[in-house]
Amino acid sequence: MLWVGDDRTEEAVRPFFTKEMGARRCHTLRVVCMDMWAPYAKLVREHATNAQILFDRFHIVKHLHEAVEEVRRSEMRRLSVKERVVFKRSRWLLLKNPWNLTGDQKERLSTMVRWNTPIVRAYYLKESFQLFWDYRQPGRAKSHLKKWMRSAMGSRLEPFKRFVRMLRTIWMESCHGPACVYPTARWRQ
Numbered sequence: 001m002l003w004v005g006d007d008r009t010e011e012a013v014r015p016f017f018t019k020e021m022g023a024r025r026c027h028t029l030r031v032v033c034m035d036m037w038a039p040y041a042k043l044v045r046e047h048a049t050n051a052q053i054l055f056d057r058f059h060i061v062k063h064l065h066e067a068v069e070e071v072r073r074s075e076m077r078r079l080s081v082k083e084r085v086v087f088k089r090s091r092w093l094l095l096k097n098p099w100n101l102t103g104d105q106k107e108r109l110s111t112m113v114r115w116n117t118p119i120v121r122a123y124y125l126k127e128s129f130q131l132f133w134d135y136r137q138p139g140r141a142k143s144h145l146k147k148w149m150r151s152a153m154g155s156r157l158e159p160f161k162r163f164v165r166m167l168r169t170i171w172m173e174s175c176h177g178p179a180c181v182y183p184t185a186r187w188r189q
Contacts, residue, residue, distance in 0.1 A: 010039045017047035035059045036170055055170060057133065063166060064126055065095050067159035071122035079117075086112055087119055094123050097130075118157055125152055125160055 003020060005012045017026055029048040034040045036055050044053055072094060076084060090112060093105055101109065113120050129148055135141035149167070152160040 008037065010043060013040065013043055017043060021047075023047075036063075036166075041170070060167075061130075063163055064129055067157070067163045068094055068122045068126050070159040071157050072119050075117060075119045083115075083117075086115060087117075090119070094119070094126070098127070121155055122157055122160065125155060125157070 003016045005016065021029075026047045027050060029044075029051040031054050032044045032048055032051045033054040033056055034044070036059050041053055044051055069091065072087070072091060076087060079087065090108075093101070093109055093112075096105070098106075098109075113123070125148075128151070132141060132144055132148065135144060149164045152164045155161070
């Protein structure tokens with residue numbers, strides 16, 4: 001980490017590029033890691049024209065989990081009382097990594113996935129997206145991500161469609177100049 005600011009404004013971050021780094025050193029930056037706050041990306045594009053933007057995994061997964069949770073809440077309101085029993089207290093069960101589930105949680109999840117509900121589709125979309133992080137070959141990662149985006153857009157789950165639109169937007173906003181590659185290379189970390 002090179003720098004942490006006091007405030008989350010463009011005015012607070014700009015001095016890092018203009019005073020701390022300066023134009024010559026900014027030109028040498030190859031990768032800048034950040035959360036998905038648009039003003040950060042704007043400043044990198046403005047001052048570090050050769051740098052690729054790497055959006056950290058934590059923030060991407062956070063948005064993915066928010067999509068799952070939005071689907072779950074919406075469906076819980078729609079389901080009958082009898083149907084809700086299966087999905088009651090399922091929030092953390094759906095968001096947890098499968099290898100962190102206890103035996104009882106694995107059994108509950110197994111019961112849940114027998115139902116063909118939007119909640120289950122959201123869970124499967126979350127899990128299949130997570131496979132992206134394991135690819136070591138950019139071409140295969142790109143192929144997986146493109147296939148996943150098509151599935152999410154066809155899922156009839158609006159929170160996942162918004163997530164895909166967000167991914168596409170940050171990809172297009174962060175992709176600039178000769179250093180631009182498919183987002184897999186930037187989203188790996």
